[in-house]
Amino acid sequence: xxxxxxxxxxxxxxxxxxxxxxPRPQVDESSVVVKTAYSGVSVGTEMWNAYGNLKFYGExxxxxxxxxxxxVVEVGENLKGKYREGDYVAVFCSGAHAEYVKSRGDLIHKxxxxxxxxxxxxxxxxxxxxxxxxITGVEAGNTVYVIGQGLIGQCAALLARxxxxxxxxxxxxxxxxxxxxxxCANWAIDASKSSALEAIQQKYPSGxxxxxxxxxxxxxxxxxxxxxxFNGKFVFMGFYPGDVKYNYYLAxxxxxxxxxxxxxxxxxxQESIIRMIENxxxxxxxxxxxxxxxxxxxxxxxxxxxxxxxxxxGIVFNWN
Numbered sequence: 001x002x003x004x005x006x007x008x009x010x011x012x013x014x015x016x017x018x019x020x021x022x023p024r025p026q027v028d029e030s031s032v033v034v035k036t037a038y039s040g041v042s043v044g045t046e047m048w049n050a051y052g053n054l055k056f057y058g059e060x061x062x063x064x065x066x067x068x069x070x071x072v073v074e075v076g077e078n079l080k081g082k083y084r085e086g087d088y089v090a091v092f093c094s095g096a097h098a099e100y101v102k103s104r105g106d107l108i109h110k111x112x113x114x115x116x117x118x119x120x121x122x123x124x125x126x127x128x129x130x131x132x133x134x135i136t137g138v139e140a141g142n143t144v145y146v147i148g149q150g151l152i153g154q155c156a157a158l159l160a161r162x163x164x165x166x167x168x169x170x171x172x173x174x175x176x177x178x179x180x181x182x183x184c185a186n187w188a189i190d191a192s193k194s195s196a197l198e199a200i201q202q203k204y205p206s207g208x209x210x211x212x213x214x215x216x217x218x219x220x221x222x223x224x225x226x227x228x229x230f231n232g233k234f235v236f237m238g239f240y241p242g243d244v245k246y247n248y249y250l251a252x253x254x255x256x257x258x259x260x261x262x263x264x265x266x267x268x269x270q271e272s273i274i275r276m277i278e279n280x281x282x283x284x285x286x287x288x289x290x291x292x293x294x295x296x297x298x299x300x301x302x303x304x305x306x307x308x309x310x311x312x313x314g315i316v317f318n319w320n
Contacts, residue, residue, distance in 0.1 A: 007098035008297045008317065009061045013052035017301040019294065022063060025095075025102035032083050032091075032108060033074040038121035039096040040067045041315040044150055044216060045239045047304060053241045057094065065096030069111065069121040070319070079105045088113065090120040090274060092264065097297065099319055106267065109274050118291070119277050119284035121316050122151065124264055126282050127273045129156035129214075131265030132237045133163065136210060140164025143208040145200060147224050148215035148238070149176040149184070151314050154287055156212055156237060157184035162281065168208065170196035173310045175289075183286060197223045206230070207254075212237040221246040228256055235259045289313035 007022040027033045042065070048054045050064055057064065072087040083089070088111040091103035111120055129152055138144060142165040146157045149171035157180060161167045169185040171177050172192040180188040189196040200208065207229030213220055216238030225247060228234050234256050251258070264270055276282045290312055292300045297317045303309065 005099040006294065007063045007095070008065075008294070008301060010050050010064050011061050013060060014050065014305060016305075017050070017064070017298050019298050020061065022061070022098065024100050027074040027076050027102065029077040030079065031076045031102050031104050032072050032079060032089075034068065034070040034089060034091055034101050034103065035073045036068050036096070036099055036101055036319040037070040037117040038068065038316045038318055039065050039098070039101075040122040040124070041065065041097075041301070041304075041317070042067070042124065042151075043304060043309055043312060043315070044152065047309075048216075048239065048241050050304070063095030063098050066092055066094065067121060067124040068093060068096040068101050069117040070101070073100070076105075083108065083110075088117060090116075090123050092124065092270075097317055099294075109270060111274070112278050116274075116278050118288070118316060120274060122284050122288065122314055123270065123273050123277060125151040126155035126159065126277070126284075127264035127270050128152050128261070129159050129237070130273055131263070131269050132156065132212065132235055132259065132261035133159055134265065134269065135261045136212075136233055136235050136259045138163050138165055138210060142166070142210055143204065144168070144210045144212070145170075145208050145224070145227050146185075146237075147196070147211065147213045147220050148217070149173070149180045149188070150215065151287060152237065153212075153214035154180060154184045154313075155282065156214055158282065161186065165210075168200065175311060176313060179287065179313060183283065197226050200227045204229075207232055209233065210235065214238050216240050218244050218246075222250065225250045225254070225256065228254060230254050231256070233257045233259065235261065237261065284314070287314045288316055290315045292317050294319045
């Protein structure tokens with residue numbers, strides 16, 4: 001097998017990505033190497049890394065991304081019998097946007113068929129949301145407000161509604177609001193036209209049961225706290241790369257309960273999401289707005305460094 005591969009690579013922090021040749025990952029005794037079918041883009045956390053606010057992959061050039069699907073081509077000695085060449089899998093990995101990816105055995109999930117490859121390449125976002133709701137304890141009959149309708153926020157809204165909650169969402173992107181109205185929420189607020197907090201306070205003067213801030217945008221935290229009822233629950237669902245500030249007194253006087261879920265949760269959470277995607281309960285294909293061939297991936301990715309990023313929803317790169 002060749003020692004190099006095509007990969008979408010960050011070459012200038014916050015400015016530029018290019019498809020160039022990079023070293024192909026080498027299997028070790030506790031990993032598998034996968035021929036990538038699709039890699040899923042995280043317009044949130046992944047972009048912190050692309051801008052250099054996080055240093056998960058060091059300095060440029062580096063391959064960004066962390067979720068992919070494909071076919072197993074090499075199996076490490078410790079994993080033989082558990083995985084075999086030809087298995088369809090979804091993986092969490094370092095450097096997903098490439099022809100080949102490498103993943104540890106505990107971060108690999110077998111898929112039931114080839115048709116699962118595209119939707120399951122975005123399994124991380126609903127896993128983040130499900131892990132958060134498991135920790136928070138969303139129940140049927142709760143009123144839940146999700147701030148932000150990026151893919152994590154959409155998945156959070158969809159999953160809360162599946163649990164029997166009444167779900168409110170907000171965003172400033174018209175495209176995302178339309179998706180939320182159609183697939184995710186009972187009430188979607190266009191925050192570019194009016195204050196979401198004022199709209200919620202008018203309908204729920206005492207606040208709602210649970211509020212989740214899913215964007216990682218610090219200024220929205222106080223709006224979320226303001227929308228939460230006395231003794232309600234507030235979820236830091238977004239990713240915040242450093243220190244954050246919020247109105248402590250607002251949270252204090254309401255005696256709120258705060259939750260800080262850690263990423264994608266334990267393996268059973270991830271497995272449940274894979275099943276829900278494969279069984280159609282989470283319609284990821286409808287949340288994917290752009291499927292892009294790998295040869296055109298750099299042009300699409302570079303738009304994420306501009307205001308055009310708000311016109312994208314789910315993005316997958318096709319490496320077939």
